[in-house]
Amino acid sequence: MFLFGLKRLLQGVVTVWFIATATFFAMHNVPGDPLLNERAGSEAIKANLESKYGLDQPLSTQYFIYLRNLSRGDFGISFTQENREVNDIIREHFPVSAILGILAIVFAATGGVLFGALTALYRNRLPDYIIMILVILGISVPSFVIAAMSQLMLVGINNMAGSTILPVAGWGTILHMLVPALVLGLGTMAYLTRLMRSSMLEIIGSDYIRTARSKGVPPSRIFAKHQLRNAILPVVTVLGPSIAAITTGGFVVELVFAIPGLGRYFVQAVQQLDYTVIMGTTVFYGAFLVFMVILVDILYGFIDPRVRLEK
Amino acid sequence: MTNLTSTDFEPICHAQEIQGISRPSLSYWRDAWIRLKANKRAISSLFLVIGLLLFTIVGPVIWNVDPALQDLDQVGQPPGGGRLAVIVNEYEPWDGESEAKGSGLRLAENATTMAVRLNWDNLSGAIGYRIYRNIFPVGPERAYGIPLAEYFDNSVLYFEDRLDLKPRRYYYSVVPIDATGVLLDGYQTISVDVLRVTTLGEVESQGLSAANINLIIGDSVNLAPHPLGTDYLGRDMLARLMAGARVSLFIGIGAPCLFILFGIVYGSIAGFLGGRIDQIMMRFADFVVALPFLLFMILFKIAFGIGPGESGIFPMLVALVILMWPATARLVRGQILQIREQGYIGASRLLGAKTNYLILRHMLPNTLGVVLVTITFAIPGAIFIEAFLSFIGMGVAPPTPSWGSMSNEGIKNMLTSPHELILPAILISVTVLAFNLLGDGLRDALDARLRNQE
Numbered sequence: 001m002f003l004f005g006l007k008r009l010l011q012g013v014v015t016v017w018f019i020a021t022a023t024f025f026a027m028h029n030v031p032g033d034p035l036l037n038e039r040a041g042s043e044a045i046k047a048n049l050e051s052k053y054g055l056d057q058p059l060s061t062q063y064f065i066y067l068r069n070l071s072r073g074d075f076g077i078s079f080t081q082e083n084r085e086v087n088d089i090i091r092e093h094f095p096v097s098a099i100l101g102i103l104a105i106v107f108a109a110t111g112g113v114l115f116g117a118l119t120a121l122y123r124n125r126l127p128d129y130i131i132m133i134l135v136i137l138g139i140s141v142p143s144f145v146i147a148a149m150s151q152l153m154l155v156g157i158n159n160m161a162g163s164t165i166l167p168v169a170g171w172g173t174i175l176h177m178l179v180p181a182l183v184l185g186l187g188t189m190a191y192l193t194r195l196m197r198s199s200m201l202e203i204i205g206s207d208y209i210r211t212a213r214s215k216g217v218p219p220s221r222i223f224a225k226h227q228l229r230n231a232i233l234p235v236v237t238v239l240g241p242s243i244a245a246i247t248t249g250g251f252v253v254e255l256v257f258a259i260p261g262l263g264r265y266f267v268q269a270v271q272q273l274d275y276t277v278i279m280g281t282t283v284f285y286g287a288f289l290v291f292m293v294i295l296v297d298i299l300y301g302f303i304d305p306r307v308r309l310e311k
Numbered sequence: 312m313t314n315l316t317s318t319d320f321e322p323i324c325h326a327q328e329i330q331g332i333s334r335p336s337l338s339y340w341r342d343a344w345i346r347l348k349a350n351k352r353a354i355s356s357l358f359l360v361i362g363l364l365l366f367t368i369v370g371p372v373i374w375n376v377d378p379a380l381q382d383l384d385q386v387g388q389p390p391g392g393g394r395l396a397v398i399v400n401e402y403e404p405w406d407g408e409s410e411a412k413g414s415g416l417r418l419a420e421n422a423t424t425m426a427v428r429l430n431w432d433n434l435s436g437a438i439g440y441r442i443y444r445n446i447f448p449v450g451p452e453r454a455y456g457i458p459l460a461e462y463f464d465n466s467v468l469y470f471e472d473r474l475d476l477k478p479r480r481y482y483y484s485v486v487p488i489d490a491t492g493v494l495l496d497g498y499q500t501i502s503v504d505v506l507r508v509t510t511l512g513e514v515e516s517q518g519l520s521a522a523n524i525n526l527i528i529g530d531s532v533n534l535a536p537h538p539l540g541t542d543y544l545g546r547d548m549l550a551r552l553m554a555g556a557r558v559s560l561f562i563g564i565g566a567p568c569l570f571i572l573f574g575i576v577y578g579s580i581a582g583f584l585g586g587r588i589d590q591i592m593m594r595f596a597d598f599v600v601a602l603p604f605l606l607f608m609i610l611f612k613i614a615f616g617i618g619p620g621e622s623g624i625f626p627m628l629v630a631l632v633i634l635m636w637p638a639t640a641r642l643v644r645g646q647i648l649q650i651r652e653q654g655y656i657g658a659s660r661l662l663g664a665k666t667n668y669l670i671l672r673h674m675l676p677n678t679l680g681v682v683l684v685t686i687t688f689a690i691p692g693a694i695f696i697e698a699f700l701s702f703i704g705m706g707v708a709p710p711t712p713s714w715g716s717m718s719n720e721g722i723k724n725m726l727t728s729p730h731e732l733i734l735p736a737i738l739i740s741v742t743v744l745a746f747n748l749l750g751d752g753l754r755d756a757l758d759a760r761l762r763n764q765e
Binding site: 252 | 601611691
């Protein structure tokens with residue numbers, strides 16, 4: 001188990017290096033000279049940047065300077081905001097995105113597991129149909145439309161109540177987080193519901209469920225102990241990639257709900273061509289996602305003994 | 312016992328074939344088609360997809376309107392037709408003189424979409440005036456609306472509003488202010504019904520009337536029809552939706568076809584060669600999978616750069632192909648590895664089949680089913696990504712319409728003209744839904760193992 005974890009970690013480091021390299025060369029190909037840009041600011045900033053990144057040196061040297069800085073955890077200084085390090089920007093805005101993402105994952109996972117189990121239990125009956133129609137909607141309607149619609153709904157609810165029950169946009173309290181997190185988690189929830197349903201259906205027909213029933217185990221216990229616990233495994237497998245989908249999906253939700261997260265900051269940086277912020281955020285996000293997937297892999301080993309034995 | 316001779320025997324002849332196939336044999340594809348036809352959801356979504364393609368390809372021929380043409384008489388109009396406009400004289404500047412008599416805040420002449428002209432009397436204690444416009448009546452909370460003008464001169468007693476006038480009811484207020492600009496009590500308000508007007512020049516330049524009819528001032532004409540309304544710049548929504556469909560579906564169908572083709576080539580090479588080369592090739596694919604997808608889409612888009620006048624469709628296509636091929640490559644490789652060990656491949660090789668023949672005749676056709684299913688599921692994915700990127704302003708560059716960029720523009724005017732957001736959103740949703748259901752149906756029809764799982 002320990003060896004497996006170590007091996008995955010090593011793979012992760014190599015992957016992050018690949019991401020960093022791809023980012024470096026993609027950004028190097030951006031047309032135009034960042035230092036000729038009027039946004040780059042004063043002569044002092046230019047001189048500092050030149051010396052710091054060795055921009056007068058050949059490409060290979062620049063690449064090694066870049067890697068050396070990265071390995072020290074130094075993402076550089078913003079091109080558009082004097083005296084602001086990319087690290088500060090990440091430290092300030094990433095927690096917001098992370099909280100939103102965690103809340104969305106919690107919504108998606110609990111909702112997906114519950115609804116999926118319900119549809120399987122009530123197969124081809126009314127609850128199944130209603131939930132499956134909602135699932136199809138959740139998969140087909142783009143998140144920005146759902147975000148906009150839910151904002152309109154919030155305005156309506158607040159108008160009817162005469163006071164602000166749930167804020168329409170912004171950030172700060174738990175009330176600000178609820179609706180954006182729900183919207184963010186909706187697509188994943190729909191996907192997990194489908195997955196849970198098919199895995200549950202497979203298990204409902206299996207022999208050990210029949211055995212349990214025939215020896216008189218109460219249905220609620222069968223449901224909780226035998227069906228749910230076994231059916232949940234495939235859901236755990238896709239949680240890793242789901243985290244990736246949710247963190248990147250955060251862009252739109254942060255934009256629509258005016259949440260000061262890293263996603264919104266990244267979009268801003270791209271619009272202003274803030275090179276260091278773009279590169280730093282990309283590498284940071286990439287590394288974060290890679291290690292989240294590894295974490296889920298290792299956790300999966302604890303949950304499912306079959307995986308542990310295989311390794 | 313008698314001796315038997317050969318003449319005592321006669322061969323049994325079969326009057327009929329005992330073992331035979333009573334039904335014609337079905338090929339894989341015919342079987343799949345029969346299954347697909349039985350699936351009502353899949354067939355209706357197939358018709359939906361055909362309808363969408365017709366909308367995109369044949370639509371612009373039938374509804375031949377330039378999607379970039381601005382109709383400034385009808386800006387932000389909701390769906391519907393039969394809008395009339397009264398022809399009036401060309402606009403002439405106004406110096407505040409008016410023949411209209413009355414007291415308080417009043418209209419100097421009939422309010423039209425060209426101009427609303429207001430007069431008022433001097434209010435006691437006023438150092439100047441501020442003029443507001445609202446679409447709701449001014450209530451006790453004194454919601455005056457948008458400030459339009461401010462005069463620090465109490466002898467100015469007229470105002471002309473020409474700002475984005477729509478044929479509807481407005482509430483104008485004039486509020487006295489003191490020397491520092493602070494609002495005083497004693498405002499006056501008036502409700503104004505604005506009439507939609509146009510000029511002879513406009514009628515002529517837009518070709519709104521038949522050539523043989525002589526129109527005079529005071530006649531009304533039918534404005535250019537916009538069945539799905541217009542957007543915030545007065546562009547025809549239907550024409551823009553069609554043009555947007557071309558962009559969205561081009562990326563949505565073109566990119567999956569390209570990256571799946573690349574994935575097939577890559578995957579089949581890796582799968583067939585096997586061993587060390589396979590290891591290296593698949594490890595590289597793993598790296599590409601690990602790239603944070605959306606961030607790199609945006610990164611590549613910046614790296615390619617969009618010059619002035621370019622739409623940015625091509626960079627997006629390339630970025631999609633670069634980032635999305637590994638999934639297909641993995642899938643095809645897995646299939647090839649599986650098929651390679653099958654008995655019929657060995658038999659074929661025994662009969663002297665060459666490698667090329669094996670790949671082209673046996674392996675690729677047998678992966679085709681899986682690939683087809685992948686394509687149908689990749690299409691809604693690509694459409695989503697295009698819409699997503701265009702929505703955050705990283706996709707197709709304006710003025711090229713795409714459903715995503717139209718939604719992005721629509722969300723800004725969501726409260727006043729919701730159709731600008733709802734129409735493209737419905738089209739995206741319907742397209743994604745149709746391809747998803749079709750993909751489900753195809754998977755059920757083509758892949759025997761996955762059948763009956765749901």
